[in-house]
Amino acid sequence: MISRTFLLSALIGFGVLFAVSTSAASVRKSALPNAPSGTLRMNSTAEGERHRQVDTRVRTCKETGLCAAGKQRLLLGSKSPKEVFSALLKGCRSKRWLSNNVVLECPEAVTIPGATTERVFALQDYFSVAQVLAAPLQLQGIKGAGVRVAVLDTGIDPTHPEIAGRLVQQVSFIDGSDTTDVYGHGTHVSGIVLGQGTSIFTDDNGDNRILGIAPQADLFIGKVCTDGGWCPEGSILSGIEWAVANGVKVINLSLGGGAFMTNCDSDTLAAKVNWASNQGVVVVAAAGNGAAQAPGVSTPGCASLAIAVGAVDRSDVRQSWSGNGPALDVMAPGLGILSSLPCAVAGTCPESGYGWWSGTSMATPHVAGLVALIRAENPSLTPAEVRTVLTQSSKDLGDAGWDESYGFGRVDASAAVARAHDFDGDGSSLPEDCDDRNPLVSPLKTEICGNSVDDNCNGQADENCAAPPPSSSSAPASSSAFSSVSSASVSSIASSSAISSSAAYSSSLSSAATSSASSLHSSSSSWKKEDQEEKDDDNDEEHNDDGNSENGRRDAECRTHWWDPLTPWARCPIETPPGWEHDRPIAAPPGQTRSKHNKD
Numbered sequence: 001m002i003s004r005t006f007l008l009s010a011l012i013g014f015g016v017l018f019a020v021s022t023s024a025a026s027v028r029k030s031a032l033p034n035a036p037s038g039t040l041r042m043n044s045t046a047e048g049e050r051h052r053q054v055d056t057r058v059r060t061c062k063e064t065g066l067c068a069a070g071k072q073r074l075l076l077g078s079k080s081p082k083e084v085f086s087a088l089l090k091g092c093r094s095k096r097w098l099s100n101n102v103v104l105e106c107p108e109a110v111t112i113p114g115a116t117t118e119r120v121f122a123l124q125d126y127f128s129v130a131q132v133l134a135a136p137l138q139l140q141g142i143k144g145a146g147v148r149v150a151v152l153d154t155g156i157d158p159t160h161p162e163i164a165g166r167l168v169q170q171v172s173f174i175d176g177s178d179t180t181d182v183y184g185h186g187t188h189v190s191g192i193v194l195g196q197g198t199s200i201f202t203d204d205n206g207d208n209r210i211l212g213i214a215p216q217a218d219l220f221i222g223k224v225c226t227d228g229g230w231c232p233e234g235s236i237l238s239g240i241e242w243a244v245a246n247g248v249k250v251i252n253l254s255l256g257g258g259a260f261m262t263n264c265d266s267d268t269l270a271a272k273v274n275w276a277s278n279q280g281v282v283v284v285a286a287a288g289n290g291a292a293q294a295p296g297v298s299t300p301g302c303a304s305l306a307i308a309v310g311a312v313d314r315s316d317v318r319q320s321w322s323g324n325g326p327a328l329d330v331m332a333p334g335l336g337i338l339s340s341l342p343c344a345v346a347g348t349c350p351e352s353g354y355g356w357w358s359g360t361s362m363a364t365p366h367v368a369g370l371v372a373l374i375r376a377e378n379p380s381l382t383p384a385e386v387r388t389v390l391t392q393s394s395k396d397l398g399d400a401g402w403d404e405s406y407g408f409g410r411v412d413a414s415a416a417v418a419r420a421h422d423f424d425g426d427g428s429s430l431p432e433d434c435d436d437r438n439p440l441v442s443p444l445k446t447e448i449c450g451n452s453v454d455d456n457c458n459g460q461a462d463e464n465c466a467a468p469p470p471s472s473s474s475a476p477a478s479s480s481a482f483s484s485v486s487s488a489s490v491s492s493i494a495s496s497s498a499i500s501s502s503a504a505y506s507s508s509l510s511s512a513a514t515s516s517a518s519s520l521h522s523s524s525s526s527w528k529k530e531d532q533e534e535k536d537d538d539n540d541e542e543h544n545d546d547g548n549s550e551n552g553r554r555d556a557e558c559r560t561h562w563w564d565p566l567t568p569w570a571r572c573p574i575e576t577p578p579g580w581e582h583d584r585p586i587a588a589p590p591g592q593t594r595s596k597h598n599k600d
C-alpha cells in the first residue's frame with residue numbers, strides 16, 4: 001500500500017507575504033512601499049491587471065485620517081538648515097529626520113518650496129468578510145456561537161490572540177510532532193474561520209479586516225500536515241475520524257491533490273469525506289490551485305458530498321489557477337487574504353503576526369466559517385440541506401446558473417443565513433413554520449381539510465373541518481355539534497373561493513383542495529428528498545456519459561496530475577485491475593522541499 005501525500009492549497013503570498021507588527025495601523029500602512037500592486041505575480045495577466053486596478057491610487061494623510069485637523073504632512077527633499085528653518089517659521093514641525101529628507105507636519109494653508117505631500121500607501125488586501133456579506137451578520141450577533149469547526153491542517157499557534165480564546169482541542173496526527181504550527185498555514189486558515197479581531201486593521205470603511213467569518217465558533221485543531229506542508233493520507237483520514245467522533249459540525253480541508261473532471265467518490269480520501277457527511281458533518285474542501293496546468297478539482301474536494309471551494313479576487317473574478325470542472329461547488333475570496341500567522345512565520349516575534357496569503361486554501365475557510373454560521377442558526381439542517389442553502393444562496397457569476405468556472409457562484413453569507421432560517425422559502429421561519437421543509441405548510445397558509453396535515457401550523461390537523469364519513473363515526477352527532485360543523489363548512493367554502501379572497505395563497509390552496517389535497521400533502525412531506533434524488537439521478541447520468549464503464553471513468557480520473565508539470569503524480573497505468581486506486585504511483589517527489597514563496 002502506497003501512502004499518498006497531499007498538498008496544502010495555498011498560493012502563499014504571491015510575493016506579497018508581508019510580516020506586519022501589531023503596532024499602529026498608520027505605521028503599517030505608511031511603512032509599506034508602493035510595491036505590492038506591482039509585485040503581484042499573477043498567472044493570468046488579464047485577471048492580474050483587473051486586480052491591480054483596485055486601490056492603486058496613492059492617498060494623503062488627510063484622506064486616510066492620519067493627520068491632525070488643519071494639518072498636512074510634507075516630505076522636504078533637503079535637510080538644508082535654511083529650508084528647514086524657513087518651514088518652522090511657517091508653523092511646521094519636524095516629524096521624522098531621514099538621511100536626505102525631513103517629514104514635516106504643517107498647517108494646511110502653507111506652501112513649502114521643495115516639499116511634496118507625503119504619500120500614504122495602501123495594503124493590497126481587502127475585507128473579504130465584507131465581500132461575502134458576513135459583516136452585517138456579525139453586527140446582528142450571528143457569529144457561529146458554539147459550533148465546532150475542525151481545521152485539519154499544519155497545526156496552530158495556540159497563543160495567537162486571534163485564536164487563543166476559541167481553541168477547544170488540538171491533536172497531532174503527525175508522527176513525532178506536536179500541534180505547533182511551524183508552517184503557518186493552519187493558523188492562517190483558522191484566523192479566516194474565526195479570527196477575533198483583536199488587532200485593529202481598519203480600512204477606509206471602518207471595517208476591521210482581521211475579523212473572521214464566525215468568531216464565536218469553537219476550534220478543533222487536527223495537525224495532519226507536516227512542518228514542511230505535506231499532508232499524508234493516513235493522517236488526514238485519522239483527523240477526519242477524530243473530528244467526527246468529537247461532535248464537530250464542520251471540517252475544513254485546505255489541502256488536496258490531483259485534478260478530477262468528475263466527482264471522485266471512489267478515491268479513498270473522497271470516500272472518507274462522504275462518510276463524514278453521512279455522519280452529519282459538513283466537509284468543506286479546497287478546489288485546488290492547479291487549473292492553469294490541469295483542469296479539474298483536487299481530491300477530496302471532488303467528493304460528491306464535499307463542498308468544493310474555488311477562489312475569486314476582491315472583484316469576484318475567478319483566478320486562473322482555481323480548480324474548476326464538474327465537481328466545483330462555490331467560490332470565495334482567495335487572493336491576498338489577511339489573517340493570523342505564528343510570529344516566527346511572520347517574522348514579528350515576540351509579537352503576534354499577520355500576513356497575506358492566497359489560494360483556494362484561503363477561500364475554503366471563508367465557506368467553513370459560513371457553514372458554522374448556518375449550523376448555529378439552524379442546527380436541524382442536514383449536511384445535504386446546508387449544501388442546498390449554500391449553493392442556492394450564492395451570487396451567480398460567470399455563465400448563468402451553475403458553470404464549471406464558478407460553480408454556483410460566490411457565497412453570500414447574508415442570503416445563506418436567511419435561507420437557513422426559512423429553508424423551504426415559504427416566507428415563514430422556524431419555529432413559527434412547523435414544517436420548514438414543506439412550503440405548503442406554513443402559518444401563512446389556510447388549513448386544508450381531510451389530509452391529516454396541520455397546514456397552518458396552529459398545532460391542530462384538519463381543525464374546523466366537516467365530520468368524517470358516517471362509516472367511521474361510532475356515535476351519532478348531537479344537534480349542537482352538527483350545527484357547528486355545518487357553519488364551519490360554510491365558512492370554509494367561503495374562504496376557499498377565489499372571488500371572495502384576494503390573497504394569492506388562498507386561491508392557490510383552494511384549487512389544491514378541490515383537486516387532490518390529500519395526495520398533494522402525502523407526497524409533500526418528502527418533496528425535498530425527492531428533489532434531491534432526482535438531482536442525484538441526473539448527476540449519475542452525466543457521469544455515465546463519461547464512458548459508462550469502469551474503464552471510461554478511470555481514464556477520466558487518470559487524466560489527473562498535480563499543478564506542477566514537473567511532478568506527474570497520478571499517472572494511471574493502462575492495465576490496472578479493479579481496486580486500481582491503491583496502485584497509483586503517487587509519492588512525494590524525492591528530496592523536494594518547498595519554498596513558502598512558491599505556490600502551495
Ligand SMILES: [Ca+2]
Pocket residue numbers: 421422423424425426427428429430433435436437442
Ligand atoms: Ca419556511
Ligand SMILES: [Ca+2]
Pocket residue numbers: 424426433434435436437438439440441442
Ligand atoms: Ca413550511
Ligand SMILES: [Ca+2]
Pocket residue numbers: 447453454455456457458459460461462463
Ligand atoms: Ca391546523
Ligand SMILES: [Ca+2]
Pocket residue numbers: 447448449450451452453454455461462463
Ligand atoms: Ca389539514
